[in-house]
Amino acid sequence: MQLFPCPFCGPRDETEFHFGGEAGKVRPEPAGEVSPAAWSRYLHRNANPRGATREIWVHLTCGEFFLMERDTVTHAVAASWSLRKEEP
């Protein structure tokens, strides 16, 4: 039962979270200029590294999507960052 640090709420049990995808994937646009290979890469290809990785997670209870760096082998969590441009 991992503990993940929501940038707003602080550390919470992993069951309060949901995986949001690999970090750093930018949606290719506009549709008319995107090759099938690029679109397929965006949809289906993941680096899925062994070890340190950066991922988007969402804290379901507060709804915030955020960036987290963690190790896929040891499950150690390095850090998390808010994705908001500025603090309210």
Next chain:
Amino acid sequence: MTARRISGSGASLSFSFDGRPLQGRAGDTIASALLASGVRIVGRGFKYHRPRGIYGHWTEEPNALVDVTRDGRTTPNLRATTEWLTEGMIVRSVNAAPTAETDRSRYLDRFARFIPAGFYYKTFLWPDWHRFEPSIRAMAGLGRLDPDHEPPADAAPVNARCDILVVGAGPAGLAAALAASRAGRSVMLVDDRPEPGGSLLWNETEVDGVGGAEWAGAVARELRDRGQRVLPDTTAFGVFDHNLVALWERRHDQPDRQWRVRAKTVVVAAGSIERPLVFPDNDRPGVMSAEAALVYLKLHGVLVGERIVLAANNDRALAAAEPLRAAGAAVTVADLREGPVIDGVHGASGVEAVTISGRRMEADCLLVSGGFTPTVHLFCQAKGRLRYDDRIAAFVPGEPLPGMAVAGAANGAFSLQEALDQGHAAGGGNGVAPRAAASGAPLSIKPAWPRPGSKGRQWIDFQNDVTVKDVELAARENFRSVEHLKRYTTLGMATDQGKTSNMNGLAAMAAITGRTIEATGTTTYRPPFVPVPFTVIAGRRRGELFNPVRRLVLEAEHRAAGAVFREYGGWLRPAWYGPGSAFEATLREAKQARETVAIFDGSPLGKIEVMGPQATDLVDYNSYNTLSTLKPGRFRYGFMLTESGVVYDDGVTARIADDHYLVSCSSGHVPGVMARLEEWRQDRFDPAKIAIHNSTAGLATLTATGPRSRRLLEALALGVDLSDEALPHMAFADGVFDGATARIARVSFTGDRSYEITVPASKAPALFAAMVEAGRPLDAFPMGSEALLLLRAEKGFLIAGKDTDGTTMPHDLGVRGPRDRRAGEYVGKRSLFTDDAMRDDRQQLVGLSVEGETPLPTGAHAVDRIEGRRRSIGFVTSSYWSPTLGRPIALALIRRGLGRIGETIELVHLGRPLKASVTPPCALDPEGARLNA
């Protein structure tokens, strides 16, 4: 048999074993009571049905598995060594009939050479597995399941936190807990025995000037006095990520309970487990663990034999000789470090004699010790790595893990002072550790691993009947890694989880394959450490607490109206009302709905408000259909796609104001739609300019549908102009009901004139009552979901996920406009133009009509010849008898469906051929005249 009770006191308890009435004492385990009663054969080997006796004293016991009946309820496969005796207990052996002693299947041992490890795999090859399957399955069970025994699920897990969780209240654990407590930390100390002390309870020791057991009691008292938590009868059965430890607390007059403890540091002081020696016929009743003999003597006053041979390869085990002699047994010691070898054990039903290095000795009990295996399980579950320590012939923790310390015998420290020192340090203790009077001798072990190629049948895993020859077989068949050895022979896979067999098994494989023990390694350690009852893990999640459904505010009103409820999309909703079968009631409601006016509770339909200056951008991006052109006061029907272009949900969106939309989606998809809206709100747009509020549960929606629906609305007098000019189809207006805003929307899922009235949920009971009252002269009636599903199917209205599947794109449903004409980006757009999306043979939604009166079976596949072979070209998604049309109707996804309209196609269902003709999806009133009728 000569085991007997020699000392101690306690209330007498009656119990029975295999039908035989016996006596035990308060404080006995079933095992100690059986030994005290002189019972020698407690079970039969799993495969060969050889007689088996009690070997060990606690969770490591491989043989004494029993079914226990208490208060009329039977629990199978409990360990006799860890179950406390209670008055009136009925105990039965497993895997034996009629009794363990007189088992009918004991002849199986004569055919042992035909049933080695993995013999059943060979039957898969030849002649035919199915011939052997029934008899193998009948042989393969252990205890008997009592179908009437549903253990109560009453105890929710308890969540707890502490600075230090100490697992094990032996000398190391007590020292750790004491040090941590005195250093001001919050401590939890758990031990699976009822009294603290661990090995201090059966060894003659002194700590800090008092007897070991006394010292243990004093430490526990001090901890409790300082407010620390001390949990006896509690097993730490698993370590999970980030130091979450799961505990199983056994309680006597209440249901057992699970604890989920988040500890900053876990100290594993779980001791060690004695392992057997491997020699011919080492599985005979009367062959026991040396430490077990000591435990039965000290804790239960039971002497396990009169003429005992004690064979061991280490000092710790040999030290049992003296206490056993003092208790009155004649003990012959065989120190295997000096060369003697056990040739074998004599006595088919139990030890009668032992031959060591050619010398035969009469004996009634052979105590063995091949060494001690540190209980490293929790360390390994936390992904700790082990290293092999030659000096003690054991795997011990290697690199330390952050947040976890291992101390005492679990860490390979077998002397008492070492255990106290390590525990004290692990607890972060200041000052001096507790002092043991005698520092304790080192283990001085000389390994006595199994020797492959030696004569006779030598057991490694007693519970799964795995011998040295089986390990040799596995190696011959190239299953040489320990993980393969385990699965091929099932060594270590029984309910004792290899506690007494894993080391001997891997040592045997090491010897066979010429590797070191370190190189051979151990199998992966996984929770639970011991079998844990499901009730403990499930907690209170049973019955309606398991996966609760959402409830309607009007539930009581629906019940009073005679509703029969079913689950739809996570909600409990009326399926139909009144007497009669589902079928009769549904047809009656569907027919009447098109004749008068039906009242339907549509509250679960999603009502998600998207508000703000960028709300339009988000709503447009999220939807396949353009919504920015929608005028305030109007609805538009459309789809939400996944990025793969697949229809995720359909629904109507209302525009309330320029910066305010109400997105409606199917009730089961509300969380999913909320999640995707939130994701894009934060990822693509400025979250400061959009807000998304899920108002579904706070608003109730009651629908009036049917030719008399407008008259019902007029009677309610909600203050809204109900003329078709003022309120056309797909428009809404706000009125008032009982002082609150009532939104009246003309949206139709039945194809008839329909009004959806939405009010705050607290007004729902009054609105429902008003509608029923106003509807009386109109023959209004409440309608359930089943009838609605039928009515919408007559109109060809799809249900996402029922009439669409994981590949259906909007153009498969005939909705091509946005794909052809929308210029801007929206979710899924690019996927609508892939090669696959543009195939001309995609499955498309159509209607099917049949001759005769039997509806097509839902799920029946339409078939055609493709490249000479009969292949599915689609399937029936919805199928009903239509009371309005007087014939069956159906919807289906068929390849090239829209191009086949008018054709007859073949279908097949469970081997039966069927025919249907392809029609447009809408079977009733395709012009839509009934909407305004």
Next chain:
Amino acid sequence: MPDLRQRTAPLDHAATLWSPRPDFASVTIERDGWAARSVTGLSQCLVSGNLAAARKAFAPDALEMGLWSIATSIPILVRIARDRALIVGHDTGVVPSGWRPEGFAASDATDLYAVVEIAGPAMRDIVAQATAADLDSGSPSATVVFAGLQALLYRVDEQAARIHVETSQATALWHWLEKLPG
């Protein structure tokens, strides 16, 4: 019409499995060491965006509540997320939903959340069974998973906890409490 009577639906247990929804206007639980009641009559308003402006508009005196905070008076602003909160106990009447020019959205939540109060010396033990959240450390957000449900959790007293759950899930919460042994 032919006899197309179907066999009994396989999931008929659904008809008898679910015990009725309680009457939240009146229902209570009394046990050894704790009691539970449904709290009615609280105005609630969900706000998103510029929370300072929202507070100013509806409840300028509201105290902000995070996880396990103690509310000594109402109105309160129960913090849900970085930019979302639930204002409870304000007296500005029913709030029509929509976006405000000050930069926030509001919608009435009086009927959206049911409020349950658990009080008594054993309250903490009950809560320890319902949630794994670290209450002593608290959190800026009062959201938790409570008895398997998404909820807001704070206190009105040392020994009295208040839980807000969506109305449609209040029955599940109530049954969880009712079925506690003791």
